[in-house]
Amino acid sequence: MLNRIPSLVIAFLAALVAAGCAAPAPDYSEPEIRQGTIEQITPVNIANNHGQGLGAILGGAAGVGLGSLIGAGTGRDVAIAAGAILGAVGGNYAQKQYYDKPQPAQQIYVRLASGVLVAITQPINPNLFQGQKVFLEGSGQDARVVPRT
Numbered sequence: 001m002l003n004r005i006p007s008l009v010i011a012f013l014a015a016l017v018a019a020g021c022a023a024p025a026p027d028y029s030e031p032e033i034r035q036g037t038i039e040q041i042t043p044v045n046i047a048n049n050h051g052q053g054l055g056a057i058l059g060g061a062a063g064v065g066l067g068s069l070i071g072a073g074t075g076r077d078v079a080i081a082a083g084a085i086l087g088a089v090g091g092n093y094a095q096k097q098y099y100d101k102p103q104p105a106q107q108i109y110v111r112l113a114s115g116v117l118v119a120i121t122q123p124i125n126p127n128l129f130q131g132q133k134v135f136l137e138g139s140g141q142d143a144r145v146v147p148r149t
Helices: 005-021 054-067 074-098
Strands: 033-046 103-112 117-123 133-137 144-147
Touching (some): 033 117, 103 133, 117 144
Antiparallel strands (some): 033 103, 033 133, 103 117, 133 144
């Protein structure tokens, strides 16, 4: 019996890890669609956080690769660690300087049929104009204003 306890513990931990990795069931509910009229469109800039952290990861990997070419033994280990740190810092700086530029967008104020005023910020859609009848698709951060056709 005592010989089976470690294998039971390992099986329990494996089941626990597998359950923790399970994705929640997808939400197949219909998107919320509301109707309204555009009252105002204001040009704005939104932060671009696409690929955030990618520069640091790639820079760190490049630093490890270059550091591994230097020295031998303990000196090589130090060079790898220093290369990873300096590469990550340099990659993060490069990403912020060259790739994380604000993106043009528009903040759209829509008066819904219920009388409620809603503000949505989204990428520029040149087909939208003040006074236009529109659909407001989705809710929260996923909400988008699209023209009625």
